[in-house]
Amino acid sequence: MNGKRYDVVIVGAGIAGSLVARELARRGKSVLILEAGPETPPTNRETYLENFYLAAAKTPESPYPPLEGSRPSAEPAPRATVADTFGSNVEPGWPEKVQSDPDAFIYDPVKSYLLQKGPHPFASTYERVAGGTTWHWLGTSLRFLDNDFKMRSVYGVERDWPWGVDELLPYYNAAESSIGVAADAATQERELGEIGLRYAPPGYQYPMQPILTSLVDEAVTGGIGGATGFVGFEGLGVEVTPTPQGRNSQPYANRRVCAGNTNCIPICPIQAKYDATVTLSEAKQAGAELLSQAVATRVVVGENGAVAGIEYLRWQRDGSGTIERTPGTAVGTLYVLAAHAIETPKLLLMSRRDDQGALGHGVANSSDQVGRNLMDHPLYLSWALFDDKAWGYRGPLSTAGVESLRDGAFRSQRAAWRVEIGNEGWNFSIGDPWTTVGDFVLGTNASQLNPDTRTLFGDALVAKLNDVFPRQWRMGFLVEQTPEPGNRVTLSTDLPGGAAFTDGLGLPRPVIHYDLSDYTKLGFVYAEIFARDVYRRMGLRCYTQNPKEIVGRGGALVANPTWFPLAPEWRQVFASLPPELKAPEVTNLPAAADGIPEGFQYFGAGHVVGTTVIGSDRASSVLDPAQRSWDHPNLFMVGSGNFPTITTANPTLTLAAMALMAADQIAKQLG
Amino acid sequence: MRATRVTTGRALVSCAAAALLLAALPLACRTRPAVPPPPDVAAGGGGPVAEGTTVDIDCGGTKQPVTVGTELPRLPTFQRVITLDSLQCDFDVFSWNSFLALSHGLDGAFGDRGGDNVTTWEVWPNEGDLFRPGGAEPPEWRAGHPPPRTPVPAVCEGKGRPGDRVLTQIGKQPLLVEAALEPFESGPLIDVHGRYARFGITMNQPFYQYVRDHGLYSRAGQQAFAAGGGRVEFPCGCDPDPSGASCPPDGQQGAIMVKASWKVLDTAAGDDPSRFHTTQALVVTPATESEPETCERQLLGLVGLHVVTKTQTEPQWVWSTFEQVDNVPERGAEEAAGRYNFFLPGCTDCNAVNEPPPQPWDPHLQPVRANSGKSQVVRQIPIPQGSVEINEAVRPLLAGTVWQHYELISTQWPTEGPGQGEPSAASGWCVPLNPVDESGAPAPAFLGNSTLETYIQGTVPQASSSCINCHLNATLAVGQQSFSDFTYLLERAQ
């Protein structure tokens, strides 16, 4: 920029990029951040919050630009959205078309930024604005467990990390301070120390006292807290553990205390929940410069193999909405890519030069691993009605979970998970209160709560809604997904019709190949059985649905892209269950099904992981243990793309810790 | 729509609409001075304004006096006919009477020094006096003059001057101003001369003593208070009840917080100190990455003032806000030739309107480089017509003093404030909050001061400035039962 040479050039102003920028700026380094999306004034969330209030579909992306209805081909910084995955974007016969036509995708490419080749869709999304996806993260700040770092050596599956939890512990502490995490370490250690949760030094305390748990948590704790004997978890007990959360339980960092707006996703109205604009502001106060609306287009590699600059397009819209673009090159001593796990590999792949030998696969890609091992937590939702009012729809979206089953010998066979206990009734599950209100006003039964399809009004309507809403509850199982080389990000320009699938700057769009492994799918089987047992023990009525078909484009029924069938060899797992775990009350299946489900539906957890994994072997990883490219000594990457495995924990705290770790390394390398 | 019948069957008369229909509604929302505007000369007790001068405001049929005097109202006086507009008028009258009483000196001075005077609220303790380093116990303030101030920070030692009016008038120490950012770090306010606005808070004796009596001045004390099931309930203003059933026989003054915003007066650049209430203050600028802490003695002019009073009928407090009249234009009414404190007509390279200056913010670098950080501020929501009319009625009373250059922006109050329950001594003679909506459905729904909530002046629920909605989120520094009764001050405890 203006010929200035920076110590560090960073691509991406989300949490990872902002943390690195802040750390280096505070150590006196000159820092430039390129951000693809618009900048927001510090803490001013009026516009985004108004977008949320006025959005008909209150999706995670609904507050943020570009707004729903815009076309990815016309946007300078489009991104994946939940709205992309609506049934109305799915054509009948899509499974065959996606296979036979190289330019066919699961979701209509006119609406969906990601070009999804399947066989199943990647269901998670991210933002391209200053502050990044933390604008709508939940705030869950779990540490990884001891064995999460050594799945290959302990369980013979997945990958090992090049280092273990001990190396990360000091950075976990620093990340918890940067974010502002509320929890009680003694409680966490008491309930989860046995499965490998670690703190150091002894007596470590979180920055804030724990967030008060909800009445829903209390009811669940009363039902299953301390229980044992769950199918597939022999020898393990269930604890309902208050979740360490990046939201204020007391005034912290000049931000307010959580007021329970029950809206962490899509947007906390009062910034009681941390988001990366907090760190970005600190970085700017320390002197880091932010160039917003600057989309990195190429990592330029010099003759010596070192990165020599990052080309970008600065964009503006003129009065008529036309995009004006101005090219530039940012030059620094070191470079850090922090554009999240889909845009970072896209940039590396876009930077390839066929005439440059080693760069034929793209920058930093001598291993051919860039873009591979894309992961998420495929989310299994299970929902039910309490007998008594448990008072959901109040407090933060989630304040506790079942963490005690996140590790065990079973991980040699199948995926582990954690259970997020929802405080928002069936909002996520079926779109309530909209769906149920619609049912009782229109006389329909989309919610399954109006089987007689009655229309109610007046006192009867109030009484009915007051009866059902406070009894609604859901669990979300975050199932660990295996790293698979075939789950990958490639470029639209490699497709036969590639030129048709570019963004508003004429840049390629990500093509996604994605599937779930049997190891991961088997995790769903035991999630379903666990849910049934919870309902049985607590006397709840299950309402979970796993629809094989959904309403697609034009109102036709189409195959549900996020549904997968139960493998025949797993039928026996269900068939052998005791009768009380096959009853319609706990399965929501017809009695004739004998408790055997046809298949499962998954959701995205918003956890975009893998694609630039670290490792101890340059042939099978993109980055070395210091999160530096094996190929280019002055190129670092930060973010959840670096994870070799996803584990069962929400990724933000760990990626923040790793970004702080990388900042130390970068500072050292700068000297 | 001139009038609307609603479910209670009471007629509601819109004040703003009535203003357009004065001929039809001669009594509604009109103001009428009870005495002719006083001459612009010194009168009475040495000042230019006769003490006790009154103007009657017609609040929808009943006259409400605004008085130049030292008597602080404990409660608003309500009308027989209750409408949104008559109540707003009652609260606005309460705001003006509070402002006028607090703008007097402790000794009753009012405009007697070249039209200015040291005010009562400036003599009150500030945050640092109550929330002391290490959570030390502040001295008692039982009655009479406020307790002595804490010593100035080391960086300010020797900066004050013996001849300073401030030093002679305010106990042992001068006013100390530290805050340079608006709430929640939304950014600094920088005037047209490139200087940072400053902010400070003081509180009255009932507030101060409540905090002291309940040990809330330290984190340890707050922890103990919360753990013991305590709920913060500042005392409420109430009128004497001889039976002692609803209020002490002598009545009670409620807790008051005053938050002031100041600008540096730069006479060389054209600021006219005679249009401001001024003070010589020691202005501390905290250390930054590159600069050490500094302290400078500066002439400051008052540009904004919140007066927040807890009353028996308004457990959400009454939020009165005033500004110096030259601050900013209203949106759409920017005068090309106008001179404003925080708006530069025709400026082509100021900050975007109502957006904070770019970071890094560096209060050590003042004035900021030309046009690289000046705030360009407009008032997003016009001053309500009813408040404008009261301001016009009161202004003539204040001729000859600096106080004529201040205006009420509005008063925010809860339309559905109280819940079920009777006041009692145990609750500070307050009534409980509305249990369904603890904000009490404030009117107006949004209210901000252009110098104190500069960058959040919109109408977006939760995000835009609403005094009561925001302060409902205020808590103690620690503890799980931590609602702090609408004040963020308790966060400051160490």
Add this chain to the structure above:
Amino acid sequence: MSETSSSPQRMEDFVQMSALLTGFAAGTIAPSLDPVDLKSTLFAAAEKGAGDAFDRLLDQYAQLAGGKPVSQMTPAERQSIGESLLGLDGQPSDPQTTATARSVMRLLYLGYWYPIDGSAGAETVVSDQAYVRGLAWRAMQSHAMGFSTWSYGYWASPPPPLTDFTGNPAPAPPADAAAEVPAGTAAASLPAEAAAASTLGQGKGGQSPADLVGGR
């Protein structure tokens, strides 16, 4: 729009009709001290969205109510008027006005206007205040997601009673007992229907989570 739209009587009819259909007190829908004036926003939205059908619906309500406030009606009177407005009484009815009555109910409950022709995906949020003050949230004794009216930790204690939220006395037993299934019995009696619903409703059920709120 028309002169009738601004008439106080028309507004009063709208508020009273809304009270009858929603089960909330008129004073909750339109407080006597009303700094937000949501009723005018809602009235305008219904008028814009349903046009003449909204006028006819108000005419019908005014005729049925005969000037009697809802709070003074007997349960039987309320039941009879509501069934007429919604076309549930077995009498010939105007499909446009009955659809408008349903859209008005959802307008009050959710702050959205759903077109009366039933076109899917065409609903819009009327205003920020209409959303945050939707009655659905009060029916669950809570607040709109994104608009807490309480402070830290409220979620660890039960809410105030329902009557505080509706402004009405505790509801009398419904005219038709089947309209309110006591807690617990719903679960016991549902398996067969729910199973049928899960087959019939697969499309809707599968789509609604993502389409209405989305994954996260």
